Amino acid sequence: MTRHRGRGMASINYPIGMNLGGDPSQALVHSNPSGKFTVALSSIDLGQGMKSVTRQICAETLGVPVEDVYVDTADSDTGPHCMGSFASRGTHRVGNAVMAAAREARGVMMEAAAEELEVNAADLETDGRGNIHVKGAPHRSISTKDVAIAAQFKQGKTISGRGIFLVPLSDVDPETGEMSPATCYAHACLVAEVEVDDETGEVAMVRMDSAYELGRALNPRLVEQQLVGGAWMGVSHALYETPEPYYPEPIHGPRDFVEYLMPGPGDICPHDIAVLERPAPDGPFGAKGPGEMCANPVLPAVANAIFNAVGVRIDDLPITPEKVLRAIKSQGGARPQARR
Amino acid sequence: MSKIPLQFRHNGRDVAIFVDGGTNLLVALRELIGDMTPKFGCGQGGCGTCSVLVDGELHLSCLTLAETVAGRSVETLDGLKQGPNLHPLQRAFADHFAAQCGYCTPGMLMAAKALLDRNPSPSRDEVVEAISGNICRCTGYEPIVNAILAAAGGRISA
Numbered sequence: 001m002t003r004h005r006g007r008g009m010a011s012i013n014y015p016i017g018m019n020l021g022g023d024p025s026q027a028l029v030h031s032n033p034s035g036k037f038t039v040a041l042s043s044i045d046l047g048q049g050m051k052s053v054t055r056q057i058c059a060e061t062l063g064v065p066v067e068d069v070y071v072d073t074a075d076s077d078t079g080p081h082c083m084g085s086f087a088s089r090g091t092h093r094v095g096n097a098v099m100a101a102a103r104e105a106r107g108v109m110m111e112a113a114a115e116e117l118e119v120n121a122a123d124l125e126t127d128g129r130g131n132i133h134v135k136g137a138p139h140r141s142i143s144t145k146d147v148a149i150a151a152q153f154k155q156g157k158t159i160s161g162r163g164i165f166l167v168p169l170s171d172v173d174p175e176t177g178e179m180s181p182a183t184c185y186a187h188a189c190l191v192a193e194v195e196v197d198d199e200t201g202e203v204a205m206v207r208m209d210s211a212y213e214l215g216r217a218l219n220p221r222l223v224e225q226q227l228v229g230g231a232w233m234g235v236s237h238a239l240y241e242t243p244e245p246y247y248p249e250p251i252h253g254p255r256d257f258v259e260y261l262m263p264g265p266g267d268i269c270p271h272d273i274a275v276l277e278r279p280a281p282d283g284p285f286g287a288k289g290p291g292e293m294c295a296n297p298v299l300p301a302v303a304n305a306i307f308n309a310v311g312v313r314i315d316d317l318p319i320t321p322e323k324v325l326r327a328i329k330s331q332g333g334a335r336p337q338a339r340r
Numbered sequence: 341m342s343k344i345p346l347q348f349r350h351n352g353r354d355v356a357i358f359v360d361g362g363t364n365l366l367v368a369l370r371e372l373i374g375d376m377t378p379k380f381g382c383g384q385g386g387c388g389t390c391s392v393l394v395d396g397e398l399h400l401s402c403l404t405l406a407e408t409v410a411g412r413s414v415e416t417l418d419g420l421k422q423g424p425n426l427h428p429l430q431r432a433f434a435d436h437f438a439a440q441c442g443y444c445t446p447g448m449l450m451a452a453k454a455l456l457d458r459n460p461s462p463s464r465d466e467v468v469e470a471i472s473g474n475i476c477r478c479t480g481y482e483p484i485v486n487a488i489l490a491a492a493g494g495r496i497s498a
Contacts (some may be wrong), residue, residue: 046440046441047439047440047441047442047478048440049440221437222437224437225437225440225479225483228479228480228482228483229440229478229479229480229483230480231480232479232480232481232482233477233480256382256384256386257381257382257386257387257475258382258384258385258386262475262477264472264475264481265467265468265471265472265481265484265485266468266469266472268480268481268482271480271482
């Protein structure tokens with residue numbers, strides 16, 4: 001029995017969102033009489049942090065503290081329309097919609113403040129701490145709370161804004177049929193190192209090193225969280241998970257968490273991540289989105305690493321010990337490839 | 341089916357309820373006591389999100405007959421924080437981004453508490469072993485392991 005080390009690499013281009021129907025999302029932003037803002041979305045945060053990121057985007061655009069913004073994703077029956085939380089589209093699509101809505105709401109807020117301060121709205125700026133003041137004259141100031149109260153009870157205005165993001169329809173080249181299905185691409189490269197046991201066919205992860213280019217990281221800790229967790233899911237798809245039965249009868253297939261294999265805390269490996277930020281021209285504050293592509297490069301990198309370790313090319317997922325063993329057997333033994 | 345009277349300590353407070361024979365502890369906690377912090381994941385001991393402590397020992401509440409905790413002390417995630425103050429483990433989980441969707445978090449925290457209560461300075465392998473019965477889909481486990489190690493070391497900063 002020998003354990004063979006192997007290293008494999010994969011790089012990907014990942015389109016953010018999709019093109020179908022323009023892939024739109026809407027957002028509505030309004031202030032309460034307390035001067036706090038609510039962002040209404042139908043988009044759902046599955047735990048990736050979309051509520052946090054859209055909150056940051058709204059606060060930054062409005063020029064108010066992040067604590068003054070509440071993101072409500074409660075109800076897709078009553079909220080503005082969203083295509084959904086998939087295709088790594090949340091930060092980019094929903095973020096752009098929130099930005100547009102917040103920009104419109106900011107316009108009304110500044111007009112209402114201008115009326116109270118008896119100045120031109122163009123001469124006003126926000127301090128990001130909940131105040132609006134005349135440029136160059138911070139003492140001529142009003143709080144966003146007082147502006148909200150004045151708008152509500154005196155001026156009869158709603159401080160609100162509407163936003164939508166819609167991908168422009170791509171023209172199709174009549175000669176070639178070529179079109180641009182996406183406006184924004186993220187990129188990644190990942191090197192996986194594995195150890196393959198040529199007696200049991202088991203593949204153990206040794207380490208991963210990756211670089212992700214995902215536009216501006218609006219919340220670096222959330223980006224890191226996505227990348228760490230997503231890579232684990234990539235390993236899981238590469239080596240463990242399948243709804244298919246391993247043995248002939250469907251009844252032998254996985255029926256629950258006990259039988260549906262996933263790597264546990266003992267199967268993880270060190271993962272060194274570099275995040276490269278090249279702001280996207282059409283992203284909110286330059287953001288693209290980590291989303292699904294955290295998992296994508298792991299699968300081909302692991303398959304390549306297994307080839308490097310024992311010389312078998314397995315193109316059917318997940319790469320189970322059985323597949324590894326059968327492949328090694330059919331080529332007459334492990335054939336470690338050159339390591340670079 | 342006749343109801344069975346059942347008394348036990350729930351997060352330091354005496355409770356008395358009537359359960360049907362065969363009721364599991366998870367159902368008793370969630371539906372009869374109203375403590376929703378232990379989660380229903382698989383209902384057959386495969387995921388760990390229903391984990392609670394019974395007399396300080398880690399148990400899967402979905403596989404524990406409610407009657408068996410009579411006169412014993414049951415701790416759930418709901419009893420972890422003291423007033424407005426988060427438990428050091430909860431603080432560490434927040435600081436280390438150890439939760440995403442959050443569904444496994446109650447079980448992870450109770451498994452971690454069971455570990456630290458008997459072994460205040462565990463090794464990384466011991467932490468991994470302690471949460472090996474708990475499934476997490478989002479985090480890749482590493483942030484959870486790091487959070488538990490940080491809580492153990494008293495290093496509760498980001």
